[in-house]
Amino acid sequence: MPALAPASRVADLVLPALAGDGPAYARLAEALRRTIVDGRLPQGVRLPSERDLTGPVGLSRTTVTRAYAELRTQGYLATRRGSGSVVQVPRVPGGRVDHLLTPAALDEGALDLTITAPGAPAGIADAYARAAEDLGAYLCGTGYYPSGLPVLRERIADRFTTRGLATTPDQVLVTPGALAAVAIALRALIQRRDRVLVETPTYPNAIATLEGAGARIVPHPIDHVDHDWEVDALARTVQQSGVRAAYLIPDFHNPTGALMSSAQRGDVGRVLRRHGVVPVVDESPAELALEGQPMPEPLGAHVPDAVTAGSASKSFWGGLRVGWLRVPRSRMEEMAASRLRLDLGVPVLEQLVLVHLLDRADDILLEHRARLRERRDSLLLALRAHLPDWQVRVPAGGMSLWCRLPEGSSTALAAAARHYDVALAAGPNFAAAGGLDGWIRLPFVLPPEQLEQVVPRLVLAWEDVLAGRSGGGRVDAPDRGGRQRRIIA
The missing domain is CATH 3.90.1150.10 (Aspartate Aminotransferase, domain 1)
Structure with a gap:
């Protein structure tokens, strides 16, 4: 049965929009429609019954029934036997x-x-020149580094540790970009038809990656106005849906720009740990604090089982095509196997370029x-x-x-x-x-x-x-x- 949106939650969403002229049923229908269009009541969620919603919204059952009927006519609700009124999006x-x-x-x-993605920073040409000088030391070998160059893995591990998530180089896998890192993690964590929680809105290519892996997406709306992850709603969704994994962007979320606070990270971490949900945390925008503000600790600091993806594309230049995974030691074997099914490593020159960029980061x-x-x-x-x-x-x-x-x-x-x-x-x-x-x-x-x-x-x-x-x-x-x-x- 589809997950139920509690009547109190629905009332909180629509009450601010109920004031005004016109029939009450039309105002309620429009408030619900707008909430559905905004993604705060996502497709597939079950609305409370007409009777259960009357008290929280302060309207008669007849009014709520007419509003639901209007939404069905517009294509925003579907009535399914045994499931009640389920949200759908035309x-x-x-x-x-x-x-x-x-x-x-x-x-x-x-x-x-x-x-x-911006143009390249001023220091990238110099980083390429320095990397070219370093390249000779690697030419006598095969050039295959599926885990990444040791010197780069060390730099990436140090940055995680400095930010509050203790990491050693053997916990880092270098990948061809953050999207590849996410794909590697998902292939290791889920099987076809597994449920995965995803924020909505979210990064479109991550949705495509999840769908390509055969995942059943369970949406969790984030508040577009107040940039709030609504932890109570997240907990209900996790509990009702039985998700095995989650894809989250807590740092300057794409596309909303939302930044999950340190307190919310603790709350979200407790929810995920309690239900055994493994988060794939996309930190690609994490270095882009535009006000000089201190950043919260990585979400992985609150979820020991978290897998964290990062990239040089947003911080430096997309043309590098270098990303990484920070992996718990208990999961490194399965992540390494998943990584080898993708390719045999990132080009050595670009990895050396990123080493020099990180030294001047x-x-x-x-x-x-x-x-x-x-x-x-x-x-x-x-x-x-x-x-x-x-x-x-x-x-x-x-x-x-x-x-x-x-x-x-x-x-x-x-x-x-x-x-x-x-x-x-x-x-x-x-x-x-x-x-x-x-x-x-x-x-x-x-x-x-x-x-x-x-x-x-x-x-x-x-x-x-x-x-x-x-x-x-x-x-x-x-x-x-x-x-x-x-x-x-």
Whole structure:
């Protein structure tokens, strides 16, 4: 039977939106619909019965029954024998393409906002030069290092230890990027049809990786406005669903920018330990604290069985394609076996480059964060001036803004924006279980001369959406000229 959303929880979500004019049933239906679209009541969850909801929302049973009937008519509820009223999300045409964005090839001068990855930092050319000098010492060997170069594993272990999670080099596996690290971990931890808890919204390519592994995704909505993981709701979901593993992004969450507090990490850790859930923790954005604030300890410090993935892509440069796993010793054998089923190692030169970057990490990251902070503030200023109805909470880190549209559809906005040479990742791409068409992610990684063009073009596209001129275009148009399709990163 689908997991039940407690009546008190549903009331907390809808009561703030019930005030206003119009029939009470219509206001309740709209409040529930908006909550479903936002992903706070995810697809597959069972709503309380009409009778059970009347008291918490202060409305008659007839009113609640009419609201449920309205949602069924709109396609947001389905009645299943023995299961009651279960949330479903109507299909959004073109809004979610197997979690991969595949826009047509972009013209010169187009703005690609589907990728949260900046250009290379100033020190990378020097790091390559130094790495090339070091390479000779490795040329007499085979060049195969499936676990990673010992010198790099030592640097990565030291950074974990400094952050509050004691780690030795033999607990580190070097991988070709964070997504590969996540895939390696999942292959070792789950079998086909196992349930895995995933935040919603979340990183789209992680959803694709889970689906490719045959996992049954169990969504856990995080609060888009207050950046709250809602630990009580998490505990209920874990208990009711029987998940074996979880994929979590506690550090400047992609796409919301949320940062899990130290207290929440302790609470989440207790829930996961109590129910034997192994978290795969994606720390790719963890180095991107834009306000100079101290970071909480790694979530793995609260869950000894946690597997932690990281990457150089967000901290330094995506072209390195170097990631890693921090693994408990008890799981290293199964992770190493899973790793060898992928390939035989990351290129030696790139690993040496990362060693030199980590040796200068404090200086490089200081400049990197300052550059991102300036671009974030510039984009926020333009949005407030020209699209003031869009709601966005200022993220304290990461690389993107997660914006709530006052009306309309981010899918339609993405289609309209293509007419102005802007590629966007619509909200449904980030939905682990449908919904989120009222949200859009806006990275602030473009160079300033390009970033200043973003909002003026979005204004034109948004005007087209409001006027019904989005043209019904699809964000998954086939590529022209045989170019490789883009993914959301």
